[in-house]
Amino acid sequence: MVNNSQPLSLLDRIIKACLENKLVVGLALAGLVAWGIIVAPFDWQIPGIVRDPVPVDAIPDIGENQQIVFTEWMGRSPQDVEDQITYPLTVALLGLPEVKTIRSYSFFGFSTIYVIFNEEAEFYWTRSRILEKLNALPAGTLPQDVQPSLGPDATALGQVFWYTLEGRDEQGHPTGGWDLHELRSIQDWYVRYALMSAEGVAEVASVGGYVQEYQIDVDPAAMREHGVGLQDIFSAVRASNVDVGARTIEVNKVEYVIRGLGFIENLEDIEFTVVKARENVPLYVKDVANVTLGPALRRGALDKEGAEVVGGVVVVRYGENPLATIKNVKDKIKEISTGLPKKVLPDGRESQVTIVPFYDRTGLIYETLGTLNHALRDEILITIIVILLMVMHLKTSLLITSLLPLTVLMVFIGMKVFGVDANIVALSGIAIAIGTIVDMGIVVSENMLKHLDEAGEKEDKLSVLYRAASEVGGAVLTAVATTVVSFLPVFTMEAAEGKLFKPLAYTKTFALIASVIMALTVLPPLAHILYAGRFRKEQLRNALYGGLILAGIVLMFALSWWLGLLVTLIGVYHFTRRWLPAGLLDHIPQWVNWLVIAAVMFILAGTWAPLGIDKGTLRNVLLVALLLALIMGSIVLFTRHYPRMLRWALDHKVLALSGPAAIVTIGFMAWIGFDGMFGFMPDLVRKARPYAALRHTFPGLGREFMPPLDEGSYLYMPTTMPHASIGEALDVLAKLDKALYSVPEVEQVVGKLGRADTPLDPAPISMIETVVNYKPEYIVDKDGNRLTFEVDRDGHFLRDEHGNLIPDPDGKPYRQWRDHIRTARDIWDELVKVAKIPGTTSAPRLQPIAARIVMLQSGMRAPMGIKVKGPDLETIEQVGLALERLLKEVPSVEPAAVIADRIVGKPYLEIDIDRRAIARYGISLRQVQDVIEVAIGGKTITTTVEGRERYPVRVRYMRELRDNIESLGTILVPAPDGTQIPMAQLAEIRYIRGAQAIKSEDTFLVGYVLFDKRDGWAEVDVVEQAQRYLDAKIESGELVLPAGVSYSFAGSYENQIRSAQRLRIILPLALFIIFIILYFKFHRVSTSLIVFSGIFVAWGGGFLMLWLYGQDWFLNFSLLGANFRGLFQVHPINLSVAVWVGFLALFGIASDNGVIISTYLDQNFARRRPDSIAAIREATVEAGARRIRPAMMTTATTILALMVILTSTGRGSDIMVPMAIPSFGGMVLAVVTVFVVPILYAAGAEQRMMKGIQSEKSKQL
Template sequence: LMTAPFDWDLGGLPRSPVPVDAIPDIGENQQIVFTEWMGRSPQDVEDQVTYPLTVSLLGLPGVKTVRSYSFFGFSSIYVIFDEGVEFYWSRSRVLEKLNSLPSGTLPEGVQPALGPDATALGQVFWYTLEGRDPNGNPAGGWDLDELRSIQDWYVRYALLSAEGISEVASVGGFVREYQIDVDPDAMRAYGVGLDDVIRAVRSSNIDVGARTIEINKVEYVIRGLGFIRQLSDIEQTAVKVNDNVPIYVKDIAKVSRGPALRRGALDKGGAEAVGGVVVVRYGYNPLAAIQHVKDKIDELAPGLPEKTLADGTVSKVTIVPFYDRTGLIYETLGTLNTALTQQVLVTVIVVIVMVLHLRSSVLISGLLPLAILMCFIAMRHFGVDANIVALSGIAIAIGTIVDMGIVLCENILRRLDEACEGENTLEVVYQASSEVGGAVVTAVATTIVSFLPVFTMAGAEGKLFKPLAFTKTFALLASVIVTLAIIPPAAHLLFTRRPIGGRFRRYGLGAIVLGLALAAGIVAAWWVGVVLAVVGLYHLTRDHLPARARIAMPLLGNALAVVLVGVVLTQYWLPMGPVAGFVRNLVFVGLLIGTLLLLFRIFEHFYPAVLTWCLEHKIAFLSLPLLLLLLAGMIWQGAARVFFFVPDALRQNRLWTSTTEVFPGLGREFMPALDEGSFLYMPTTMPHASIGEALDVLAKQDMAFQAIPEVESVVGKIGRADSPLDPAPISMIETVINYKTEYITDAAGRRLRFKYDRAEGDYVRDAEGSLIGDPKGRPYRQWRDHIQSPDDIWHEIVQAGEIPGTTSAPKLQPIAARLVMLQSGMRAPMGVKVRGPDLATIEAVALDIERFLKEVPSVEPAAVIADRVVGKPYLEIDIDRERIARYGISVQRVQDVIEVAIGGKRLTTTVEGRERYGVRVRYLRELRDEIDTMERILVPAPDGTQIPLAQLAEIRYARGPMAIKSEDTFLTAYVVFDRKPQYAEVDVVEQCRRHLEDKIDSGEFSVPEGVHYTFAGTYEHQIRATRTLTVVVPLALFIIFLILYLQFRRVSTTGLVFSGILVAWAGGFLMIWLYARPWFLDFSVFGTNLRALFQVHPINLSVAIWVGFLALFGIATDDGVVMCTYLEQSFHNRPTETVGEIHKAVVAAGTRRVRPCLMTTATTILALIPVLTSTGRGSDIMVPMAIPAFGGMTIEILTMLVVPVLYSMLQEAKARRATGD
């Protein structure tokens, strides 16, 4: 309980929970080297900073690749290490290299820095600073520069002090700056040069200390005060003295406060905003870190500044989150918590119905919570974090956990029934446990071994699924410990035939139960109290009841227990939805579980007759599993690949065409997308767009998005936040769009209910128009009728975001986008990387690829976007060396004037308490914002003459790079694209590759010498995982075979048990195929369409599906092991000679073991139904993993026939050899 990741209220019990996140960090193992060189073009940054650093960093030990970006004013280099390199060790190696760079490697004054000890996936909390009134409503009244100063010098450092936080970066608003705008005419009149201004301002901003002096035995500290405090301090600074008359800065320049140059901005709902992003330290618990940040915000809130506006409204600066991963984490945990609870309750019902023994049912059901809690302890001890994928390992193992207890308890009960009167119960329990103990251990061993391939996965797929393999292994080992160590002694206590305590036991137990009934009626629910009261009264009056009543009461108790658990299950589950009402949901749950259990009972009843027929018609029966295997192959690979040998002449008929259409093969992708509850809309503007134009586009888009009724909040960003983790140009837009949940929910994702007036057909509201909570009411749907899924919301977002001058955007979500960019450097899950010798060439090739990819049928044309590498307008000032030589002016002097007069230069920094602001000098705006005014900028000659720039240089327009990307020093451009919804990403990439190859073969596409392209994206993980599984899965199956061989000691017997894997494998693919059929489950029960209930839709073959198959392989042999173990024992104890005797013995043995086999299969199948119907956050990943196991175990029932039939064939062959036939 202390280590459980769920937010359980344990009172005063201390907590040390497993670290929690929504999804594992599957990004690359990387470090960032960030270098600022303000005002420099991307080409300058690339040539003088990025390239030298990249070359130096390539030689570090363990480096896999170095990905570099050169933007205006900064360089960002991603050093990607091998997965085995420890994170902080790699940081020390990078620092070591940066500190040992040879002199002259970088320009003077340029200092590279190591980025924060975090990744972009650690951006877990975004917020804005807003003026709010006491009621929490927006009040405004704060300028952007005021809010930015509060963020930079107060909020940022306070949040940075929270435990687990690596960085808090500011974004948006204006950074204050003291601006000295010089007038060149006034400077010339007073004989003052730019150098004089620079020298004077720099020397006017300094404090000094002069140690101490002692006066009257008192020590005084001496300070010389000289820091700039206000504008007048700069204005009164003397630049020069002419004839004893000082020339002040105010005489030659205009001094003011203004905004510094910015390369990023934030917009909220169409208005500029100021905010920040909180980044969690690598390896720290995100949930705990966010809570620490919220605690700091609570501390900060009372002290944040406030002001009274002109209308009397009090506006207080408030921290308003707009992206908080806590919600997603709690919702995914809530989904898993609900699914696990439902699975436990379903399993309890199955056990009670199938075992028909209440005490053993309680004993078996007690396995589940114990095994799950032991799993949490192991996760905490071995450092396995809890997330949607890791905890899914427990969800898909629930049915398997109780299988061991079912087999053991069923055998103990059977042995007790067969035992003689007076036989020692302890001895009977021991013998029964020993009899099936080997089978239990073998079954668990095969299940654990089946997941060995997951432990061998590397890269992103390994990071994603290894935690699942650990949790499933922990759960199974815990189940073995509980089964073999707790059930036998507990069974001895519960099932003993000797009266213990006599009258005290009888009346005491009744009194205890009545006491529990009273407590339950007060604390839990009245009906729980009633049920327990009935049980208590039964124990008190049992001896006075008629004999028939005493016989019927256990059955009545089982039925009562089933109803009780069914009611609880219905309250948690509500499969038909809350609108259908509790009674209809209860009836549906009863029909669903009851129908399936009835089918199992019918199978058990007719099993001897069916098995007898199968033994008499072996060939006909065995053709069924062979046909299923053939169908599975066609579903997986497609009919065309399975029947590759069919000649072309036969491929033209209608039968072949229909077959290939029905069995085209499964699409392939890396992982199903996790619904995060928000989108990240990332289009780009044209490269030539200014920050003002980009802001205008951003505001229009945000207002259009906010107008969509399903959208809750919209916050967009252009450019970059002040963080090395955000290397983005001005043209890149990132808009976080949070949409409303389909129904109003609580923090854990549970639907809330509100008062509903059935007569009026509408919800009841209070005087303020708000909904009224009512536990017996209905949930409130927030989406319009035609909006059925998040995809529908995305389509409306795309339509609303269509603004001239912007590209389209691939469908992304915040976490998914960060992962994609961490893995490939691109902002889309699929793309092409073009490498070449120069920027113009790779841009031309990238544009050709963009044009050709739009022709591929499976590609979304609007989402194909090639980098416009050299699309940025430049003004180049080309200095004429002959001209400057005539005046004796150096290139350095001209460049200094250009840098200061046009670009501005930061001279010094003020110290104002905790705040720091820059002081910069520049020409007046009207004297530098056009070419003709630039040409009149004066450059001083050594003799004091002022020479216009036009006489020294040529100013011209040119096209240049907006950003320069490279990988391992090779210049690179990206072409990103997205797929149409009905296609799988791996298939799309292969189609694109073939299309480009066809264009090359036809001569339409010519790749210049020195240029090459490669496809990149998440599909690479699928390809790598498939290659790994191709080698490791057969090895794991071979190990399973060896384990089975150690159990049975014969290859033939082992082989027939192993056949269960093949049958289950076929069933898994058959279920995937059925999910893609439009007619499958397309009917309604009580007005609820089962296709919608079970979320039936086409499933692509992903790594998650293969993990589901691996889980299936481990349990597919369990029934065969149980069945074959008893067959071996039966034939060993009672040898047979004739075919008739063999058949009779096989049927008898099968009949004795069909019940425990059916029970284990029923628990596995029915326990997966809540997962298949789960719709909460995170179910997107759980459901695909459950589908193969559900389908495989459904068909695996055939194993109860296949194994006896094959075993009979072996025994018949042995008998024929013995008789010489």
């Protein structure tokens, strides 16, 4: 039992209770483990356990808090839609509470209004407010028969699953044989509704193919001959398409339901519909019209590698789990697949309609989870090696390592409880917290080991462990508190950056809290069981070790021979150790430690494989051994010689502190640039050659919002000319898709023209969106693990009789890219080369998710752009074209990517009715407009009911009577006296140029000028340079803005500007709170400032590492067949929010070593009470030497764990690497804090002593 006469703090009482109640701790731990497994986001299939995983997606939905109001008004021009629908609706919706802004779009036939609310407004509350407003619109606000609707409860980022419908045989090979209208009917009436029934789906939208309709093309000459008008045909067809019910009758005590059947079922039903009868002779519809089945007007199409197809898009409901929803959709597809239509083709093959995905976010989600899973696994292995090398104690190594999976499971519980979704950013919080998680366990375990070594044989082990844990408990708690506080700025972020990084702040906070709970409540009881526990019954001991031997044999055959052999050897050793000589027993633990180190290093080389598995196991083992030897060797040597170096530093304080001061200075210079730091110097100095050289060497870091995430696919989005018809645009799309598919690295190409049938996709027919799925560099499984295949002696891959590669665990990975293709950017460059199709613009480099995010945030389809507002569309277009010309001259802007909206390039054919002319014939304007609407545009007069399917019946003039301006002039308008007046006599028919789409923001007309940056430039720097260039052109008079015109830059860079402004306020506040926490720990300003100094050194180290990553010479050498620049992914890193988050993570851990050393310095000085400078320095050296090993162990584990992330190339590493670089650089150079803290502490003690001596002398005098 723990005996202590001193009053115990709350923390001491908790540690004591856990040590004395191991069973309770064990049961609680078992419950937490089970709960963590149930909610873990990974795809773990565990028999007998019903799992409820944390929702998973690739990245957070960082779009605006918005709702969509969609209004369809088919056949109407964008100008009509703008004037009569979009503008009045926008004015009405502006008055809603919490509305931030409204973006509106008027297209041919429909209006889309994005109502953007403040972030605090709840999603479904905003929908309710919009519905209230729409239901309360005053009469006359909108045209008759126009009904606005609220879009689906989802965002465009919810488009997680796209598919096509194709005819395929039993082997899955495409067969064709299905018409586009057949496939579209199957999609609209069967597949769509089946998939909408899957849980989590908000909408399934159709795209491509032809919607079938019954077309009645009337002949005006025949109508005139028979004396009938359009209204007669309308009435006759409507009256011929109706079912009725006549209740029931009872016959022989049986009730019969009576139905009168009259729905149109085929063409003959329409053709033989009676329009009128004269002298008992019927006049049928077919006598005055041609009745056919044909395609309805369409504003979208889908193309797959040059062939038109039919498809659909599944949209996930807001707040649902995307991964679970996609799984539900796939289950539903399996369920309905066997029942989809089949037909026998003329060649005898059977073709069945098959749902074929072409965009499935599951792969991206699994690969990002796999990247994190691999990082956590490798970090656990590194922890085992580091601890074994430092303390040579296997039990301690296993003890500390066991905390990692336990802590991660507790994080998953926290995510489930607090509603934090799992994605690559959120889970990166766990990866970058691994070092801190391990730190807590190392500090506590190392202190327990030291106390056990110093304790006597008879001393109670429980008391020793309690005393050890209690001694460092306060320091551990303070270290965690400072790290948690360092992330407070992230919780204050708002808008896109808040949505992106708040989940990371939550997961890192959960990890830190879980780690300190584990270190102080679970670790001591487990240590007591491991260090002091004994199996008193020989039978139990023999059974345990026998089971270990048996488990090892099973592992050898079932999982891994070397792992099984290792477990078997451990079991054999313990089983037979009673018969081994005493001298041999003394050496066996040491041999076991080295054997475990070798085995774990071998495993690490295979799982981490920093050189890539194509380089072979031996090279990877050698590199891992080299890195471990370099880092651990340096750490061990540093630890061994630390007392001597510290003594020298204490004797040469100024010289010793000049190194950390230089790190801080150079780091600051790397951040803001040499000119930014010394720009105040006179011109004479600034023009000097050394100054220019330093300014070139330290230009400062570029700024951007977020590093791009490699999604494994591109979204190629050019536009055609506004005047292009859908036929011409479809021809362009087919050529484009064929060209893109010709690139060998491309796996699949599917292009969309115009819009899908959903409010989430407002696009004119000139807009092309082509999803280009490219092959991974190596063939991988669903988690992103590279697969290996059999090779011959010469290294050539072998294939089976079908030409397929032969899987082989001992083989080599198969690279699918050509030799000169090294990165995904190289593939994009290849796509741009082949995609130069006449009649199309260039396209910004976008990916499916990134493009949706950009469009949700700014309304533009590019990461950067200019919004031009003005009084009319022509003026806006002129200014936009002028800006396009000037932006191409900006050095940092990619000229080919500058595209201004061609707003008024759509040809309009206007029929201007002469009111005096129609008055002469007694014809009303409404009569003329009805003829224009029906005769030229066509009008749906009824809808057929054919089982589950519904098809419109449309009336229109014959094509040859309305396909050119001369024919339109001959269209006849009936006068009251029965005469037919040609349209040319009643109206002027003319061509004009009009708008293809009308955009507005808060009712003000707007146009966009899109652009992109050149390689090597950061977003914010590009925008600032472009802004300066345009300002200069305005001042020089080269750019003149007409009255009422203004422009502003927009895009994702706005998020970086906003977050930077907030960080300027919150970051100093967080640092101040860290200082306050340190003060509460040490109760002395001087000690708190000493520990706080470590943050500035780490800050400098982080910026210095970012600067090194931008230097061409850094790590530019090859070893073991690999270039280290490529291995560590060295390239210029811009200062993004992700990098700042990495710095925030660094600030917390940067002070940990200082807290630990300062705590023991306080304890040692309080115990020894040094009374001379020599005694002060000796006490300082003793305290430093006592705590150097745990400090170096935590540093080594953090550095090596971050090295795993820096070399990771899996999906999601694009975001993890920039976050890890500051922590890596900071921790490498923050090693000097083990000198800074003791030096400053000793200097303060010496100064206080000298003041005391002087005070005594003055008293004596």
